Amino acid sequence: MEIERKWMVSGWPEADLPLIREQFMRQGYISVEPTVRIREEAVSGGDTSYILCFKSHGLVARKEIELAIPREKFDELEDLVGLPLIPKTRRDYRLPDGLRLEVNHVDAGTDTEFWYAEVEFPDMASEENWKPASVGLEHYLNDEVTKKPGQSMGAYWVQTRLHRSAGQS
Numbered sequence: 672m673e674i675e676r677k678w679m680v681s682g683w684p685e686a687d688l689p690l691i692r693e694q695f696m697r698q699g700y701i702s703v704e705p706t707v708r709i710r711e712e713a714v715s716g717g718d719t720s721y722i723l724c725f726k727s728h729g730l731v732a733r734k735e736i737e738l739a740i741p742r743e744k745f746d747e748l749e750d751l752v753g754l755p756l757i758p759k760t761r762r763d764y765r766l767p768d769g770l771r772l773e774v775n776h777v778d779a780g781t782d783t784e785f786w787y788a789e790v791e792f793p794d795m796a797s798e799e800n801w802k803p804a805s806v807g808l809e810h811y812l813n814d815e816v817t818k819k820p821g822q823s824m825g826a827y828w829v830q831t832r833l834h835r836s837a838g839q840s
Contacts, residue, residue, distance in 0.1 A: 673726070673735040674798050675791045677822060679814040682786060683774055686807060688764035691771065692717075697756040699749060699832075703825035704728075709740075709748045711756075721745035730818050731798060754832040757824065766790070766806045777824075783831050788812060 698710040706726035713719040721742055727734040740748075749756060757778060764772040770790055778784045788811075792798040803812035816822040 672732055673791065674732045674793070674795060675789045676731065676798060676801075676815060676817040678788045678803075678812045679816055679822075680774065680786045680788045680811060683762060683776075684764065684772065684788075684808065684811050686811065688766065688772065691763040691765055693763075694761045696759040696761060698759065698824070699752040699754065699756040700825055700828045701748065701752060703823075703829055706823075706825050708825075709745055709752070709756075711745060723748070732795060757828065757832070766808075768806055770801075770806075772808075777827070778831070783827075787816075 693715040695713045695715070696710055698708055701707040701709065705728065706724070708722075708724045708726070710722045710724065711719060712722060721740050721744070723738045723740050723744075725734075725736045760776045760779065762774050764774070766772050770792070772788055772790055774786065774788045776784070776786050790801070792801065803809045820826075
């Protein structure tokens with residue numbers, strides 16, 4: 672079960688947080704309802720993995736199944752998708768309370784580029800009680816979009832890949 676909250680942000684956090692890792696990703700969607708996603712994840716200075724992911728409906732909590740796939744299958748699925756994948760840079764930071772802050776820079780250098788941050792929680796009680804101020808990030812995490820429709824990466828895919836592709840046909 673994935674339990675997370677999401678905020679729109681304007682860059683990397685200025686707070687002095689320990690950086691856990693940086694990843695360069697490309698992701699695309701076979702389906703957005705239900706979510707079926709492919710993603711290439713290259714850890715800075717490390718390995719590259721290829722993931723096939725399934726997600727159930729939900730805004731805060733939802734089932735998530737991730738399967739590692741070979742590069743060849745990823746390439747076949749990317750070809751099946753037939754649209755440019757979404758590039759993202761993600762930096763994971765350790766928060767003072769032990770949780771992890773994931774900050775993403777999406778489609779850098781394009782007219783639709785944006786930044787968002789997520790915090791994952793071990794259970795619903797932790798999610799409900801957690802406040803950005805508890806880790807000194809009340810100013811950075813001040814635009815929460817967790818429960819706002821249309822704020823998922825799947826919705827961004829539809830808006831920037833599917834709709835633009837349909838308009839060019």
